Amino acid sequence: MFANYKSIFAIAGAIRFSLAGFVARMHLSMDRLALLFIVVYETGSYGLAGLMVATASLVITIAQPYWARAADTYGQGKILYLNTALRFISFTIFIALVQFSFPIWTWFVAIIIAETNTINAGSLVRRRWIQILPDPKLKTTAYSFEALVDEIIFVFGPLLATALSTYISPVSGLVASMIFVVIGQPALARLKDTEPNISRNNGQKSSPNILKRKSAQAIILPVFFVGGYFGSVGILVVAFTNKVGRPELSGLLLAIWALGSGFAALLNGIVGTHIAHAKIFLYSLFFMFLMSLGFLIANSIPLLAIILFLNGLGISPVLVHAYATMEKEVSEEELTEAMTWVTTGTPTGGAIGSALAGQVIDNFGVKLGFTIPIATLFLANLALLPYFREWVRLRSRS
Numbered sequence: 001m002f003a004n005y006k007s008i009f010a011i012a013g014a015i016r017f018s019l020a021g022f023v024a025r026m027h028l029s030m031d032r033l034a035l036l037f038i039v040v041y042e043t044g045s046y047g048l049a050g051l052m053v054a055t056a057s058l059v060i061t062i063a064q065p066y067w068a069r070a071a072d073t074y075g076q077g078k079i080l081y082l083n084t085a086l087r088f089i090s091f092t093i094f095i096a097l098v099q100f101s102f103p104i105w106t107w108f109v110a111i112i113i114a115e116t117n118t119i120n121a122g123s124l125v126r127r128r129w130i131q132i133l134p135d136p137k138l139k140t141t142a143y144s145f146e147a148l149v150d151e152i153i154f155v156f157g158p159l160l161a162t163a164l165s166t167y168i169s170p171v172s173g174l175v176a177s178m179i180f181v182v183i184g185q186p187a188l189a190r191l192k193d194t195e196p197n198i199s200r201n202n203g204q205k206s207s208p209n210i211l212k213r214k215s216a217q218a219i220i221l222p223v224f225f226v227g228g229y230f231g232s233v234g235i236l237v238v239a240f241t242n243k244v245g246r247p248e249l250s251g252l253l254l255a256i257w258a259l260g261s262g263f264a265a266l267l268n269g270i271v272g273t274h275i276a277h278a279k280i281f282l283y284s285l286f287f288m289f290l291m292s293l294g295f296l297i298a299n300s301i302p303l304l305a306i307i308l309f310l311n312g313l314g315i316s317p318v319l320v321h322a323y324a325t326m327e328k329e330v331s332e333e334e335l336t337e338a339m340t341w342v343t344t345g346t347p348t349g350g351a352i353g354s355a356l357a358g359q360v361i362d363n364f365g366v367k368l369g370f371t372i373p374i375a376t377l378f379l380a381n382l383a384l385l386p387y388f389r390e391w392v393r394l395r396s397r398s
Contacts, residue, residue, distance in 0.1 A: 037162075054354055
């Protein structure tokens with residue numbers, strides 16, 4: 001039943017770099033939620049909190065492809081060490097500004113500088129899988145496993161961030177996320193035996209070469225709107241639990257959401273399929289939209305938990321098969337950058353989603369706010385239409 005998983009972990013070094021990658025990207029499930037807690041605690045405004053998260057997300061979108069290209073050009077090890085140092089220093093400054101009650105505008109300046117130093121460790125790990133796998137058919141299993149890792153991260157990360165921010169101090173969740181980075185990224189950098197070869201193009205490739213391809217646009221644009229769904233759901237869950245007087249349950253609800261996605265990722269890696277990756281991507285994206293309609297009837301914690309779990313079932317299949325589809329459209333020298341571009345739009349989409357949801361919550365209430373994730377997934381499906389011919393071609397692949 002788990003033969004595919006046994007095969008990929010029988011490869012020397014696979015367990016070590018996957019584990020290091022797990023620790024290195026743990027912060028992804030904690031940072032934005034920790035920022036929400038900080039701003040809401042200090043100001044009481046969900047609108048301002050959404051704007052802070054939106055600013056951070058936008059900067060991440062811009063920064064990540066450049067770090068990915070640098071990793072291809074100079075090697076993952078050098079870039080990871082440099083990124084770790086810069087990220088630690090810049091986030092320490094941000095936390096100091098909050099702790100010593102500096103003006104809020106200084107927080108925004110600091111978070112912009114800090115999030116400039118965000119590297120997509122998940123893409124670096126996926127690039128290592130491509131490097132070491134002897135059988136291309138196992139790539140879907142490897143992608144599915146990393147999607148499962150992502151969901152495990154998004155199960156425990158929000159729980160940890162919520163507990164620390166609620167019971168210790170608002171900034172403690174962000175401090176914990178920094179610790180994961182300082183441990184995980186150098187650990188991954190030290191694993192030279194599985195580090196991908198340095199790109200032979202010496203940095204001459206530029207991101208527009210990927211972005212100008214219709215196949216890349218066809219994948220990136222819908223995932224951008226999926227990012228809006230992620231961003232809006234996060235702030236809505238926090239607002240809903242505050243509304244019903246149970247703020248400590250926000251992390252648990254987000255963990256249940258991730259649990260649904262993790263279950264789907266595990267099943268995807270076990271079963272495998274001969275269906276084209278593009279087809280599964282399309283089916284999963286439409287399934288996510290249908291499940292999001294459940295938010296219209298969310299009026300209690302238990303019901304919201306069920307709705308979030310069902311929503312989560314579509315997430316990992318969308319991302320796994322987005323990666324697999326993109327991989328076939330680029331050269332080896334572009335792989336890390338391409339893997340990063342698949343989801344690099346999600347922070348920007350998340351920025352818009354969280355900011356919009358925050359404004360709706362402040363002005364019209366949580367119930368109307370739940371229309372935002374529905375709208376973003378509708379737009380994600382609508383974004384497929386301009387690339388209809390491209391999707392026909394991608395679907396024809398087995």
